[in-house]
Amino acid sequence: MKVLSIESATNVASVALCEEGMVxxxxxxxxxxxxxEKLLPLIDGMxxxxxxxxEEIGLLAVSVGPGSFTGLRIGxxxxxGLAYGWDLPLKGVNTLDAMAYALRGDLGTxxxxxxxxxxxxxxxxxxxxxxRVGDYFVLNAQSIAERLQELGLMNPIFMGDGVHAIRxxxxxxxxxxxxxSPASVDNRAASVGLLALERxxxxxxxxxxxxxxxxxxxxxxxxxxxxxxxxx
Amino acid sequence: xxxxxxxxxxxxxxxxETSAAVIENGRIIRSNVISSQIAIHQLYGGVVPExxxxxxxxxxxxxxxxxxxxxxxxxxxLDCLAVTYGPGLVGALLVGVSLAKSLAYALKIPxxxxxxxxxxxxxxxLSHPDVEFPLICTVVSGGHTSIIYWEDHGKMSxxxxxxxxxxxxxxxxxxxxxxxxxxxxxxxEKAALVGAENIxxxxxYLEADSYDFSFSGLKxxxxxxxxxxxxxxxxxxxxxxxxxxxxxxxxxxxEKTLRAAKEKKVRTVALAGGVASNQALRLRMKERLExxxxxxxxxxxxLCTDNAAMIGAAAYYLAGQGKVAxxxxxxxxxxxIHG
Numbered sequence: 001m002k003v004l005s006i007e008s009a010t011n012v013a014s015v016a017l018c019e020e021g022m023v024x025x026x027x028x029x030x031x032x033x034x035x036x037e038k039l040l041p042l043i044d045g046m047x048x049x050x051x052x053x054x055e056e057i058g059l060l061a062v063s064v065g066p067g068s069f070t071g072l073r074i075g076x077x078x079x080x081g082l083a084y085g086w087d088l089p090l091k092g093v094n095t096l097d098a099m100a101y102a103l104r105g106d107l108g109t110x111x112x113x114x115x116x117x118x119x120x121x122x123x124x125x126x127x128x129x130x131x132r133v134g135d136y137f138v139l140n141a142q143s144i145a146e147r148l149q150e151l152g153l154m155n156p157i158f159m160g161d162g163v164h165a166i167r168x169x170x171x172x173x174x175x176x177x178x179x180x181s182p183a184s185v186d187n188r189a190a191s192v193g194l195l196a197l198e199r200x201x202x203x204x205x206x207x208x209x210x211x212x213x214x215x216x217x218x219x220x221x222x223x224x225x226x227x228x229x230x231x232x
Numbered sequence: 233x234x235x236x237x238x239x240x241x242x243x244x245x246x247x248x249e250t251s252a253a254v255i256e257n258g259r260i261i262r263s264n265v266i267s268s269q270i271a272i273h274q275l276y277g278g279v280v281p282e283x284x285x286x287x288x289x290x291x292x293x294x295x296x297x298x299x300x301x302x303x304x305x306x307x308x309x310l311d312c313l314a315v316t317y318g319p320g321l322v323g324a325l326l327v328g329v330s331l332a333k334s335l336a337y338a339l340k341i342p343x344x345x346x347x348x349x350x351x352x353x354x355x356x357x358l359s360h361p362d363v364e365f366p367l368i369c370t371v372v373s374g375g376h377t378s379i380i381y382w383e384d385h386g387k388m389s390x391x392x393x394x395x396x397x398x399x400x401x402x403x404x405x406x407x408x409x410x411x412x413x414x415x416x417x418x419x420x421e422k423a424a425l426v427g428a429e430n431i432x433x434x435x436x437y438l439e440a441d442s443y444d445f446s447f448s449g450l451k452x453x454x455x456x457x458x459x460x461x462x463x464x465x466x467x468x469x470x471x472x473x474x475x476x477x478x479x480x481x482x483x484x485x486x487e488k489t490l491r492a493a494k495e496k497k498v499r500t501v502a503l504a505g506g507v508a509s510n511q512a513l514r515l516r517m518k519e520r521l522e523x524x525x526x527x528x529x530x531x532x533x534x535l536c537t538d539n540a541a542m543i544g545a546a547a548y549y550l551a552g553q554g555k556v557a558x559x560x561x562x563x564x565x566x567x568x569i570h571g
Contacts, residue, residue: 037560037561040337041560043337044337073286073289073326077327080293080331081336084293085307209293209297212289215286219282221276221282
């Protein structure tokens with residue numbers, strides 16, 4: 001089965017076509033341009049390059065975050081429109097899970113990080129790039145090092161755009177830290193598509209209408225309302 | 233494409249309503265589903281952009297499907313899509329724009345981008361299909377206050393607009409300081425019904441020949457009035473303040489609209505936008521226009537709020553003019569009206 005996947009959780013706008021175990025086509029932009037202007041032309045261009053008709057696609061996949069709220073919504077609205085228009089199932093994949101998938105087979109702990117600003121990163125710990133240990137988190141470098149130690153996780157390798165934001169801090173807290181090569185540091189749609197195929201086979205499709213991004217952080221207004229409620 | 237679409241699906245997500253409509257031949261509303269988020273935003277005393285964006289994404293396909301089912305239309309029978317691309321909350325607009333683009337792409341049909349205010353203007357043509365151009369259209373909403381000379385489809389010019397707060401915005405802000413809640417327009421209107429106009433608030437006419445508006449001075453003077461009376465320990469009659477404020481705001485709207493109608497020698501004035509559903513405004517307009525032989529029209533109430541049917545009505549004519557979007561269409565939070 002062919003899957004068309006969309007990754008727009010960060011500055012990266014990427015789309016891919018995959019079949020079991022293989023990436024057939026991928027387009028990738030990391031130029032800080034508006035995803036809204038770029039995403040559909042990327043898809044259209046890729047399908048044309050691949051001489052691919054929509055009828056050959058069996059699954060839509062989208063990266064659901066965490067990440068940039070706006071980027072996630074553009075990606076998900078685009079995926080929903082395509083899935084609905086083509087009558088295809090949609091599978092959402094956690095962005096961090098998909099990133100870790102790219103380093104599956106690593107002998108240590110794969111730690112994908114997404115820049116959450118304020119010197120913090122969204123992240124998760126994946127043994128061998130596959131099995132997640134502990135919850136997803138939003139932490140600074142020091143707390144990430146402590147959490148790794150608490151969980152008894154060894155030999156971390158960091159990837160993702162969070163590395164750009166806090167690489168120096170990570171290296172300082174953890175002299176043993178490894179960093180993915182620039183060629184595989186970024187989140188890509190191919191990982192989203194391949195992991196979506198695996199999960200679709202196991203779990204089936206997601207609810208097309210109800211599917212929502214994983215925001216992790218509540219909106220500022222919700223945080224304020226909660227705070228106000230707590231003080232009453 | 234210069235052929236007008238027979239069966240068009242329109243989407244509107246510019247603020248706090250998620251709406252989808254099916255429009256046949258530009259005039260017949262086969263469905264117009266509106267999912268309002270007002271109840272959520274009331275918790276915060278106003279629209280929270282981030283929450284609006286989240287809710288649009290959760291609701292939009294459900295609303296689209298409801299519109300198709302209610303219209304008894306299969307999506308494969310659609311020959312055109314339309315979407316509001318601005319102005320509005322950028323995050324909210326992006327949900328509609330992204331979904332409309334990919335759905336149109338998947339269905340292999342053209343997508344027409346529609347200016348939100350143009351939609352409000354075209355709501356009048358849905359309610360009054362036989363109206364004849366040219367018109368003066370006074371657009372009064374939460375984000376806009378404009379007087380537009382509307383000569384024909386695709387031909388219009390802005391005679392004047394607000395230099396600061398929009399009329400609806402002034403309603404919301406004054407409602408808030410009066411403790412009347414959100415949305416402010418209907419609350420002020422309700423309170424004003426039983427109030428007396430016994431406070432003289434300023435009317436900002438600006439330069440003698442200007443069709444522009446300014447409502448921030450009026451808003452400040454209401455706030456000052458409340459502040460001063462509170463300090464002096466005097467009672468405040470909320471209903472009287474609401475009435476006096478509403479009269480001050482309406483007077484300028486009505487007089488400038490009348491002057492524009494006379495200058496352009498039109499026989500019809502159209503009211504558009506959320507505030508067009510204000511009964512008092514309609515009444516004042518009518519009282520001033522009818523003696524001059526000028527007819528007043530306004531959309532039915534459901535078409536005054538943000539809705540997709542009006543976007544579809546506008547798109548019908550835009551499609552006829554070949555105004556179709558590319559795959560790179562973006563949401564534009566702020567953009568002057570154009571036809």
